[in-house]
Amino acid sequence: MYYLLFLYFAFSSLFVYRLFFHPLRKYPGPILAALTGWYEAYYNIVKGGGLVAEIERLHKLHGPVVRVGPNTLHFNDRQAYHDIYTHGSTLVKEREFYSAIGAHAPQGSLIFCDPEVSKQRRGLLQPLFSRKAVMSLEYTIQQKIDKLLAILKSNYNSSSTAVSMAVAYRALTTDIITSYCFAESATNNLESPGLCHPILQGIQEATRMLWFQRHFPFLIPFVLNVPQKLILWLSPKFEGHLKMKAGFERQIDCVINDPETLSIAEHETVFYHLLEPKDQERPSRASLVDEAFILVIAGSDTVGNACNIGSFYALKYPSIHSKLKKELEEVWVDADRPMSYTALEKLPYLTAFIKEVLRFSIGIVHPLPRVVGPSTPKIGGLKIPSGTIVEMSTMFLHMNPEVFPDPHTFNPDRWLVEDTNQMMLDLAPFSKGPRMCLGLNLAWCELYLIFGNILRRLDLKLLVTDDTINSFASDNCVDYLVPRWEKEYRLFVQNIA
Known part of the structure; x- marks a missing residue:
């Protein structure tokens, strides 16, 4: 009885403090969000990835700053985004969030909250993901794309055999990242029935x-x-x-036991860089396994989603498709000969199309929490108490009508104006600042090569059914860290020569 009374008074005191005495008490938001973090859990779990949609509703009610947790503020302000992520050198990752979502890989760099530790690990990995390294391994990307095109021509060439492009692109991007990082594919999705190896299927379900x-x-x-x-x-x-995980463990054990295997690999792998640190201790075996796992997941999601969205809009709107085809055909005369990444990135309309695809695909849609430090300057013009968790979903940056007029309309032409500096500043599918995605050079290369090859070398047809998604606008997605859509679409290859 006394124990229950103690708990009652303890929680009552905590709730009174959070409502009336907490440093964030002046910021608007739901009372339940101010009282407990289970407000977030309700929208994440019960509402099935509904947190960002709820935050959007709250901003419409309360303005640009909303209290979404007992110690958490969410912003809908482009300056605040850049204060937190682009220039936020005095803010660190919020440990509880990252430790939880990275619990399956606890020694991977995803959950490194110490900026110096993160910088050291990035320094080891950076050489593999530099623009120079990406261009030297361009052939590995092209090989996987060629394989996908051949499979689509052979197996998905009628309306009755139309393929889910969400599945096809996830198979492609997963095989690319595993081949690029490890000189072998752990799954070989493109050779699996239905383009989905059981390993990948299980991970996607998980x-x-x-x-x-x-x-x-x-x-x-x-x-x-x-x-x-x-x-x-x-x-x-x-x-x-x-x-x-077992596959990574076998490869890592092989490398640790016989370092000469690194020299006979098809090309430099991520382990070459991780096992040869010059000024720091070599990562542990467990850390190597966790890093490999994170690279595969992070290296397939954003590009896979972007390709899935881009193909849909390229075929949904004939005007977009015809512009892309015309531009590609003018410079890519012989479709049987590959065109390089450096040549494709010079094409203005293809570039505009890819930027619009990245804006729509968002990247990570869930707000990424940072902790305000004692020396943190103002955020969005406000001085925020030290220790406060601050965040902003990239969706609010990409769908800001002040920077992107009519933001829910897919429109590559918006990128063909003379001055795109402000739009480029606010295009953040790979985040911004010191913790931005390490693989963005690889991602850009993949996008140019995938879209260039798909649109130039295949004649694709969108299969429209009652279950076909109508739009990939952000208000149709649910939040599972990256955007997820309940509906998909299917394509097939037509007019095969």
């Missing part, structure tokens, strides 16, 4: 458990420390994670 992982972070460490047979009996979908 992403739907992300928010349970976020709000019940003890689940993943528990799962990873019980016998595998029990894990698979409880959750067969977890098999993909375990098999991919």
